[in-house]
Amino acid sequence: MKLIVAFLKPFKLDDVKDRLQRLGVTGMSVSEVRGFGRQAGHTEVYRGAEYTVDFVPKIRIEVIASDEITPAIVRAITEAGHTGEIGDGKIIVMPVDEVVRIRTGERGEDAL
Amino acid sequence: MTASPLVGYLEAREHLASVGWELGDERTLSDLMDAAIIELADSMPSGSVVVAIGGYGRRVMALHSDVDLLFLHADEIQADVEQRVLRPLWDAKLKVGHLSNTPEAARVFAGTRLDAISTFLTARPVTGETGTFDRFWALFKGLLEKEHAQIVSMLATEERNRRKLAPYRLMAADLKTGRGGIRSIDLLDWRRRLFSIQQAPTAPIEIEQRLRAEMTRARSAVHFAAGRLHDAYDFELRERAAGFLGLNVVEFGRLILALQRETEARVDTDWPEVRGGRRLTMAAMDTPALTSRDAVTQSAFDDAVAGIVPEWSRIRDTPHVVPFHRYPVGEHSLACVDEMARLLDGTDDAIATEAAAAVSSPATLLWAALLHDIGKGAGEPHARTGARLLADVDLDSIVDQPELLRFLVEHHLVLADLATRYDIDDPGVVSWVGERFADSESLAALYLLTVADSLATGTDTWNEWRAGLVRRAYRRVEREIRARHMPEDVQVELLSDRVAAASPGLAPDVIRRHLAGFGEVYRRGHSPEEIAHHIALALAPRAPGEIRIDITPGNPATMIVITEDRPGLLLTVSGVLALNRLSITDARFATRSDGLVFDSFDIVGADRAPIDQGSLDAVAAEMTAAIRRRFDLSDAVHAKRDTYRPVERSGFEPSVVIEAEGVGGGKITVETPDRIGLIFDLGRVFQRYTMPIKRARVDTRGGIAYDVFWVDRLPADRATLQQDLLEAL
Known part of the structure; x- marks a missing residue:
């Protein structure tokens, strides 16, 4: 099993969710995060004044999947x-x- | 052997859990508990009495209500006897509250403690020495007479505090102690009992009895769903609780809200002292009936609003079904008004402060806050439905800017959507959104409504993350609107510099000539890089009738068609794409002044999958041939379409809005569930009316197509055109 964590542009969430649902992914955690990578923030101009926004809003999604389906999820x-x-x-x-479904105690891929 | 009365009580509760709850069952459970107590206290010594107090004393028990008992003893506490009563109750896992005292000590205990006094007010002897109870009641009555004014004042304070601490009714309401809950009915009842000690009851109480019985029924449903004494109507309990009464979640939500509102109205009517601390500050509104908020009841306020906008009555008790909404629709609207009032007064949000300064009619914004969700529950999308409902309302009588009010209601989700669901780095998207705003004031007003709406939705709906996105979107659109007001030659000059920077190899005069051949929509709808690409594609000398197709792979892939403009070009392009089972997710059409079209299509494969290079090459070849030969693709497209099932979007009604724009021209906005061949079918109607499309924007989001087409001329009979387009959908 794999934990797949992805950081996305917020407006891409709907598209990614649609694609994962079509792949049969039934569960996903989503959180609102801020950060920077090579993008390193961006510069905004507002009423002539320029200032830098250090952290860029991103969406973080987490999916746990079997090894077999992981490449398809990453591709999607x-x-x-x-x-x-x-x-x-x-x-x-x-x-x-390991993955455990708390309600039933199921483990491994049965708990996905 | 006959089962004991306690077993009878427990079995009755199990039976109710399996068959549902009827009005009157609250009394049945209380009577069965009486029988159980009488048997358990069979050997009570003389001078002792078991007294039912609290809700049980009133003979009202919900499914998992606790059992409140007062053991009164003439001389001294008989702990062993009490244990014989209490142990079986504890063993049955009942929640029992009990107090043991002599009548004198019980009276001292009550003192001026409101919880004890209120509990004792409904006291009644169940079994034992009634003389001991009478002695207690005489002492207690003396206390009530002596402290009458102070106790009534404490009751009023409790109700006022309830309203102050919870300004709005919650979706996860506590049906016992929350706003409009049983406790509010109890307060009325206690107050009446206090008065009845001194004089005759002041009013009939049938309404309160009915409200109490109905709320106890709702409370029992929540107890059932939770499997225990639990009075908060939490999100995860809703479906099971509603099902207990044979209702769906919306019906049950409406029932609770209606009961709460009726209870509060009853309290307001019967008890003017608690009306203080009204939750709305709407003095900025110019409507006389709504200005003196402290002087009117909530019912009077609702009636006044409904007198102007009848739909207010419909949404007043409409629940929200999604978990992130903290309040039901009507309460959310009231909360939104308060948040708007705060924003207009000034906040730490610099943009909100500037936006508030740009607004010329604060009353219009307060009304927009109140009515922004007026379309909820009357058809999707609710923002558009709301604007449609307001079309028949005489808004001129209440606000200075009725058009702005309608605009805000219709577009109240646009800024939040733009921020979170669209690529605001796409100049076309910003341009498209910017076109909706008449001026900076309408954008400022929408920003304030977006913030107020978010703040009034839930505790974490307006966080720094979301605020950052919305502010960024606001700035982009604000810049776009300001750019529109620049002189055209300045716009062209500025853009030329940016295109040159994007592609340094292009000669400045070539760039300026290209840009001068288009209107401002092209300039704003394409990035400098895209424009540079267009110029490069068109740069080489062209043969007459030559068709140039350029495809940039990706997901979506971008296809640019450059050729002479001709009728039916859109039809051919969209038809070929549909035949290849490709969807257009975005399209921009532009015709240069020399007659050359630069049409751009973002395309994806089935299920939004990327298209491989071989297929892209094949589509390009097929497209070239089809444009050249002008095939009629109608039959083939329809045959193809019929083999695919459209995406299900139940409840979404397709819409077509036709607006006049410029001299004779018009804008046609289509919103409909997306499907194969959609653009093709619309294109056929346009062709039938011989309406060349000047430009278009096509967008697909969440399975819904949002398409806008601009045409040079509109037919005189717009209603028939609208009908024909709707049929094509």
Whole structure:
């Protein structure tokens, strides 16, 4: 099993969610985060005054999936989250030792 | 062997949990508990009495109500006897509150403690020595007579504090102690009992009995859903609780809200002292009936609003079904008014402060806050429905800017949507949104409404994350609106510099000539990089009739068609794409003054998947051939369309809005569930009316297509055109 964490532009969330649902992904955590990567914030001009916004709003999604479906999920997020511009985000894939569904006690892929 | 009365009580409760709750069951449970107490206290010594107090004393028990008992003993406390009554109740896992005392000590205990006094006010002997109870009641009555004024004042303070601490009724309301809950009915009842000690009851109480019985029924449903004594109507309990009464979540929500409102109205009517601390500050409104908020009841306020906007009555008790909404629709609207009033007074939000200064009619914004969700529950999308409902309302009589009010209601989600669901780095998107605003004031007003709406939605709906996005979107649109007011030659000059910077190889005069051939919509709807790309594509000498198709792979892929303008071009392009099962997610059409079109299409494959290079090349070849030969693709497209099921978007009504724009021209806005061949079908109608499309914006979001087409001329009979377009959808 893998934990897939992705940082996306906020407006791409609907597209990514649609794609993952079509893949049969039934659960996803979403959080609102702020940060910077190579994008390093952006400059806004407002009424002639220019100032820098240090942290850029992003969406962080987390999905736990079986090893088999993980490549398809990564591909779907890459495609749906893509704009081609700086700041499209990152996808991180990590191994998962165990998953337990608290309600039933099911473990492993049965708990996904 | 006959089951004990306590077992009878427990079985009755189980039975009610399985068959549902009827009015009157609250009394049935109380009577069964009486029987249980009588049997358990069978061996009470003389001089002792078991007294029911609290809700049980009033003979009202919900499904998992606690059992409040007062053990009175003539001389000294008989702890062992009490244990014989209490232990079986505890063993049955009932929640029991009990107090043991002599009549004198009980009276001292009550003192001026409101919780004890209110609990004792409904005291009644269940079994035992009634003489001991009478002795207690005489002492207690003396206390009530002596402290009458102070106790009544404490009751009023409790109700006033309830309203002050919870300015609005909650979705997750506590049905016992929350606004309009049973406790408010109790206060009326206690107050009446206090008065009845000195004089005859002041008013009939049938209404309160009905309200109490109905709220106890609702409370029992929540107890059932929670499986225990729990009075908060929490989100996760709603479906199960509603089902207990044979209702759906919306019906049950409406029932609770109606009961709460009727209860508060009853308190307001019967008890003017608690009306203080009204929750709305609407003095800025110019409507006489709404200005003196402290002097009127909530019912009077609601009646006054409904007198102007009848739909207010419909949304007043409409629940929200999504968990992030803290308040029901009507309460959310009132909270939004308060937040708007605060924003207009000035906040730490620099943009809000500037926006407030730009607003010329604060009353219009307060009304917009009150009515922004007026379309909820009357059809989706509710913002558009709300604007439609307000079309028949005489808004001139209440605000200075009725058009701004309607605009704000219709577009109240635009800024939040733009911020979170659109790419605001796309100049076309910002341009498209900017077109909706008549001026900076309407944008400022919308910013304030967006913030007030978010603040009034939930505790975390307006956080720094969301605020940052909305502020950024606001700035972009604000800049766009200001740019529109620049002289055209300045706009062209500034843009030329940016295009040159994007593509240093292009000669400045070539850039200026290209830009001069278009209107401002093209200039604002394309990035400098896109314009530079257009110029590069068109730079090489062209043969007459030559068709240039450029495709940039990606998801979406971008296809640019450059050729001479001709009738039916859109039809051919959209038809070929539909035949290849490709969807257009964004389209921009532009015709240069020399007759050359620069049409741009963002396209994706089935299920929004990327399109491989081979397919893109094939589409380009097919497109070139189809444009050249002017095929009629209608039959083929419809055959293709019929093999695919459209995305289900239940409840979304397609709409077509036709507006005049410029001299004879017009703008046609279409919103409908997306499907294969949609643009093609619309294009056929445009062609039938011989209406060349000057430009268009196509956008698809969440399965809904939002398309806008600008045409040079509109037919005289717009209603028929609208009908034909709706049929094509």
